[in-house]
Amino acid sequence: MTTHSNNHYYVPHGALYPVVLSAGLLTLASGFIFSVATDKNKDLAYLQTPGKWMMYIGAAIILLMTFKWLSAVVVESITGQYKKWEDKSFRIGMIVFICSEVAFFAAFFGALFYMRIISVPDLAAFDPIFTPYKDFLGTWPSAGPGGTVLGTEYKPGTLTPMAAWGLPAINTALLLSSGATITWAHWGLLKDNRKQLIFGLFLTVALGTAFLVCQAFEYHEAYTHMGLTLGSGAYGATFFMLTGFHGFHVTLGTIMLIVILLRSMQGHFSAKSHFGFEGVAWYWHFVDVVWLGLFIFVYWL
Amino acid sequence: MSTTTVAHHDEHTDHPTGIMRWLTTTNHKDIGTMYLTFSLIMFLVGGSMILGIRAELFQPGLQLIKPDFFNQLIGVHALIMIFAALMPAATGFANWMLPLQIGAPDMALPRLNNWGFWLLPPSAILLTLPFTLALFGIGDGALATGWTFYPPLSIQGGIGVDFAIFAVHLLGISSVLGSINIIVTLFNMRAPGMTLMKMPMFAWGWLITAFLLIATIPVLAGAVTMLLTDRHFGTHFFDAAGGGDPIMFQHLFWFFGHPEVYILLLPVWGFIPQILQTFSRKPMYGYKAQVYSLWAIGAMSVVVWAHHFFTAGMPVPALLYFMYSTMAISLPLAVLFFCWIKTMWRGSMSFETPMLFTVGWIILFGIGGLTGLVLADVAADAQYHNSYFVVAHFHYTLFAGGIMGIMAGVYYWLPKMTGHMYNEKLGQLHFWLTAISFNLTFIPQFFLGLAGMPRRIPDYALQFAEFNMISSMAAFVLGLSQLIFVYNIISTVKGGKKATSQVWEGAEGLEWTLPSPPPYHSFTEQPIIK
Numbered sequence: 001m002t003t004h005s006n007n008h009y010y011v012p013h014g015a016l017y018p019v020v021l022s023a024g025l026l027t028l029a030s031g032f033i034f035s036v037a038t039d040k041n042k043d044l045a046y047l048q049t050p051g052k053w054m055m056y057i058g059a060a061i062i063l064l065m066t067f068k069w070l071s072a073v074v075v076e077s078i079t080g081q082y083k084k085w086e087d088k089s090f091r092i093g094m095i096v097f098i099c100s101e102v103a104f105f106a107a108f109f110g111a112l113f114y115m116r117i118i119s120v121p122d123l124a125a126f127d128p129i130f131t132p133y134k135d136f137l138g139t140w141p142s143a144g145p146g147g148t149v150l151g152t153e154y155k156p157g158t159l160t161p162m163a164a165w166g167l168p169a170i171n172t173a174l175l176l177s178s179g180a181t182i183t184w185a186h187w188g189l190l191k192d193n194r195k196q197l198i199f200g201l202f203l204t205v206a207l208g209t210a211f212l213v214c215q216a217f218e219y220h221e222a223y224t225h226m227g228l229t230l231g232s233g234a235y236g237a238t239f240f241m242l243t244g245f246h247g248f249h250v251t252l253g254t255i256m257l258i259v260i261l262l263r264s265m266q267g268h269f270s271a272k273s274h275f276g277f278e279g280v281a282w283y284w285h286f287v288d289v290v291w292l293g294l295f296i297f298v299y300w301l
Numbered sequence: 302m303s304t305t306t307v308a309h310h311d312e313h314t315d316h317p318t319g320i321m322r323w324l325t326t327t328n329h330k331d332i333g334t335m336y337l338t339f340s341l342i343m344f345l346v347g348g349s350m351i352l353g354i355r356a357e358l359f360q361p362g363l364q365l366i367k368p369d370f371f372n373q374l375i376g377v378h379a380l381i382m383i384f385a386a387l388m389p390a391a392t393g394f395a396n397w398m399l400p401l402q403i404g405a406p407d408m409a410l411p412r413l414n415n416w417g418f419w420l421l422p423p424s425a426i427l428l429t430l431p432f433t434l435a436l437f438g439i440g441d442g443a444l445a446t447g448w449t450f451y452p453p454l455s456i457q458g459g460i461g462v463d464f465a466i467f468a469v470h471l472l473g474i475s476s477v478l479g480s481i482n483i484i485v486t487l488f489n490m491r492a493p494g495m496t497l498m499k500m501p502m503f504a505w506g507w508l509i510t511a512f513l514l515i516a517t518i519p520v521l522a523g524a525v526t527m528l529l530t531d532r533h534f535g536t537h538f539f540d541a542a543g544g545g546d547p548i549m550f551q552h553l554f555w556f557f558g559h560p561e562v563y564i565l566l567l568p569v570w571g572f573i574p575q576i577l578q579t580f581s582r583k584p585m586y587g588y589k590a591q592v593y594s595l596w597a598i599g600a601m602s603v604v605v606w607a608h609h610f611f612t613a614g615m616p617v618p619a620l621l622y623f624m625y626s627t628m629a630i631s632l633p634l635a636v637l638f639f640c641w642i643k644t645m646w647r648g649s650m651s652f653e654t655p656m657l658f659t660v661g662w663i664i665l666f667g668i669g670g671l672t673g674l675v676l677a678d679v680a681a682d683a684q685y686h687n688s689y690f691v692v693a694h695f696h697y698t699l700f701a702g703g704i705m706g707i708m709a710g711v712y713y714w715l716p717k718m719t720g721h722m723y724n725e726k727l728g729q730l731h732f733w734l735t736a737i738s739f740n741l742t743f744i745p746q747f748f749l750g751l752a753g754m755p756r757r758i759p760d761y762a763l764q765f766a767e768f769n770m771i772s773s774m775a776a777f778v779l780g781l782s783q784l785i786f787v788y789n790i791i792s793t794v795k796g797g798k799k800a801t802s803q804v805w806e807g808a809e810g811l812e813w814t815l816p817s818p819p820p821y822h823s824f825t826e827q828p829i830i831k
Contacts, residue, residue, distance in 0.1 A: 119546035
């Protein structure tokens with residue numbers, strides 16, 4: 001058997017980051033469980049404070065390890081350890097990772113469609129003689145018919161649904177144009193025009209931040225003026241979980257963009273080798289597409 | 302050939318020793334070893350839990366354990382066996398064998414690979430910690446809902462449910478990372494000339510498994526996240542009062558849960574044909590047919606989920622759809638069975654332990670498949686649902702079809718991994734004890750289920766006493782005979798007859814061209830496949 005020797009795959013040195021990161025996740029998870037241990041187990045209230053501290057410690061470990069790990073990767077990248085072969089691994093890996101994120105959002109979209117099309121209309125469709133939900137119409141948006149939930153009474157409040165053509169439309173414009181600016185920055189990188197790269201990235205970060213500010217304002221409005229909360233039945237739960245997880249992803253994306261911006265200002269990335277930039281750009285476009293789904297199905301229709 | 306397999310003496314061969322080697326390793330063989338060891342330990346932990354259950358079920362009435370603790374053992378047994386024993390075993394084989402089989406220097410993303418493993422011990426801690434906490438008076442033990450987390454029970458449950466939710470989250474991250482790594486490795490690291498349709502069947506099995514994991518594990522993560530917010534943050538996903546529906550959880554859960562069955566089985570279907578061709582000394586029959594069948598099964602597995610809860614209430618068209626689509630899966634599966642049998646047909650067969658396990662596996666897994674066809678029938682399922690018939694059925698698929706397949710793989714590859722031959726007599730004794738006691742454990746459960754004994758109940762009517770007694774006694778034989786397995790593995794790791802490179806007379810493939818055990822870094826120069 002012959003061999004070919006023009007290629008040598010880079011296998012990185014071992015590092016403690018992954019195992020410490022896992023320990024951080026364990027600390028964060030158990031801390032979270034202790035910090036919410038009261039409502040189901042009244043006698044466990046004393047665990048709340050230690051739980052919170054465990055959460056802080058766990059989060060700190062996670063942040064530190066992520067930073068150290070990614071720094072090591074950046075160093076490996078700029079010292080030229082990664083060539084075409086490794087680069088292709090990162091690209092395929094990033095695509096598969098984004099697919100898994102799509103599946104995660106699909107679960108919440110699935111819940112939205114199920115509640116809107118099946119469970120809410122079904123609750124209103126009982127025989128009028130026997131129905132426990134007399135005046136329930138089953139129209140969307142719905143906070144549910146109300147009733148006793150595990151011993152506590154739940155009364156749906158009157159809620160105003162979030163209108164699509166106010167702030168959400170502005171947010172759509174913000175995110176869509178941020179998708180354009182990051183592509184413009186990418187063009188700059190490909191032409192070796194560093195100014196265009198840095199300015200494009202700066203604009204993208206600014207648009208992402210503006211989006212987050214608008215969303216914070218929107219949440220504030222919902223809670224204070226519209227009677228729309230996480231506990232507002234089917235509509236409230238799907239609205240806040242979908243937009244909340246999306247907002248969380250925008251936050252992560254913005255942080256990643258800031259890192260990429262700082263790296264660009266340090267002179268990292270070249271026209272030929274810039275997986276770090278492209279990975280973030282793909283992630284940002286993914287977040288963008290999820291928002292379009294949200295805008296159509298959560299706000300508009 | 303030999304010149305290419307000797308590791309280059311570069312900085313990577315000087316790996317740290319002792320505990321630091323295992324904590325920091327990026328080597329696919331080290332990580333594979335850790336996965337397999339973890340899987341074996343958790344297999345024994347999960348097995349001891351179920352022996353507690355069988356001891357309680359030895360006689361009618363409550364003797365040994367309280368009902369609540371009984372429920373906790375059942376749920377944690379299932380979660381451990383599925384997520385901490387079967388899946389890590391398959392991933393362990395993937396780590397060890399895929400790079401060797403496709404001529405790759407290592408897995409494509411080695412550090413991520415390390416993280417994928419090191420997420421598992423924290424998850425195991427999260428799963429079992431509530432038992433320990435309960436001993437100190439904190440909380441009331443692990444989750445008592447069964448592994449399926451069905452609300453509203455899981456919303457009422459105590460601190461154990463939260464622990465299980467986060468254990469599932471960490472296990473999910475680990476599976477997604479593992480899948481990313483395997484997909485990238487198979488797409489990007491194959492030796493030049495090895496086209497997709499020249500890949501070993503094990504690689505195909507794992508590639509489709511990895512796609513299924515990417516598509517379904519995040520949905521499970523979403524479902525248990527909704528459970529968490531329902532429990533603590535006042536959402537109403539699974540509450541009719543808020544417009545939600547407990548049945549929705551069953552849809553979300555089984556959208557993951559049914560493909561999960563194939564996630565557990567597809568890697569096994571990958572290496573079983575390889576074992577068959579080795580011990581039949583002829584090439585596997587119908588390579589293309591098998592690959593297409595694996596694809597068909599993988600694709601169909603994500604559209605049949607609702608057959609797990611036919612009795613929960615669904616419109617008749619939905620019932621019919623899920624019934625027919627479920628039954629349709631048996632077509633590609635029948636193609637696979639045919640190919641497996643045809644591979645042996647007129648072969649020059651010999652029956653070393655891996656082959657014994659494989660042939661036993663085909664028969665027992667066949668029973669699992671056929672009883673599944675019965676359960677897929679909507680009209681009949683009303684009788685079988687949530688009875689011991691279901692328990693017997695899925696143990697034929699997951700213990701016989703999963704664990705016994707994994708054991709075949711362990712005996713098949715152990716000489717390659719350790720460089721020593723295992724004790725053949727003990728291996729055969731292990732097979733016969735396992736096969737016989739397994740059948741004695743679960744055949745009575747088919748009858749119990751048909752007679753109407755419900756699952757997950759610590760007490761039962763007198764008429765079920767004899768069958769339960771037989772099942773319990775056989776279960777203890779089954780459990781204890783696994784100690785032979787453990788002993789055999791440990792003594793093989795420590796020493797024994799030296800294994801040759803090829804190990805088995807009829808073995809073919811790249812992994813058998815390397816010495817046994819393979820060097821720490823293999824294929825730093827990729828072979829070219831013609």
